[in-house]
Amino acid sequence: MPRVSQDQLDARRHEILAAARGCFARYGYEGATVRRLEEATGLSRGAIFHHFRDKDSLFLAVAEDDAAAMVTTVRRNGLVQVMRDLLEQARTSDGDTAGWLGSQLEVSRRLRTDPAFAKRWAERSAAIAEATRERLERQHEAGVLRDDVGVEVLTQFLELAYDGLVLHLATGRPAGELSRVLDVVEEAVRRP
Numbered sequence: 001m002p003r004v005s006q007d008q009l010d011a012r013r014h015e016i017l018a019a020a021r022g023c024f025a026r027y028g029y030e031g032a033t034v035r036r037l038e039e040a041t042g043l044s045r046g047a048i049f050h051h052f053r054d055k056d057s058l059f060l061a062v063a064e065d066d067a068a069a070m071v072t073t074v075r076r077n078g079l080v081q082v083m084r085d086l087l088e089q090a091r092t093s094d095g096d097t098a099g100w101l102g103s104q105l106e107v108s109r110r111l112r113t114d115p116a117f118a119k120r121w122a123e124r125s126a127a128i129a130e131a132t133r134e135r136l137e138r139q140h141e142a143g144v145l146r147d148d149v150g151v152e153v154l155t156q157f158l159e160l161a162y163d164g165l166v167l168h169l170a171t172g173r174p175a176g177e178l179s180r181v182l183d184v185v186e187e188a189v190r191r192p
Helices: 005-031 035-039 045-051 057-078 079-092 099-113 116-139 151-170 178-189
Strands: none
Touching: 005 035, 005 045, 005 057, 005 099, 035 045, 035 057, 045 057, 057 079, 057 099, 057 116, 057 151, 079 099, 079 151, 099 151, 116 151, 151 178
16 A cells, blocks of 8 residues: 655645535534535545544634634734735635635634533634734834723724624625725724
């Protein structure tokens, strides 16, 4: 039997994550049946679960992958950039809730309904909040942020704006002038 390299295993895992992300976004966690995951990935159940213990582990891996990408973007460009990316993704998608938006909705739902998932997710959520705080602290030290409101309040403000954007897009409401709204959000945290 030929030996599979780690690069090949990593590439296969990445392919499964990408296909599963779309499946979870389209059908939700419960609706993303193993059969649908097989169809989305083009792989058998055995091939999928060779890389992931079960459907729950696969979903968590998708959500963790999205959270890691979000942390990277927040550290580099801030939470408003995450919102801009999400808005752009929603505008360019074919009308389906896709990618980050879909996984964020499922994460939110499971946080409310699944205590075990909520416990596992707490670390990821803390990493996003910490990246946001660190970026805001750097901007505060550089004199870019308003100084009449603390970093903790600004962090919560941006998190609420993010949650509101996710909800707005998830309910299928039109994007309209949301890019201008994000300009206002960004201006609200900056020094006048």
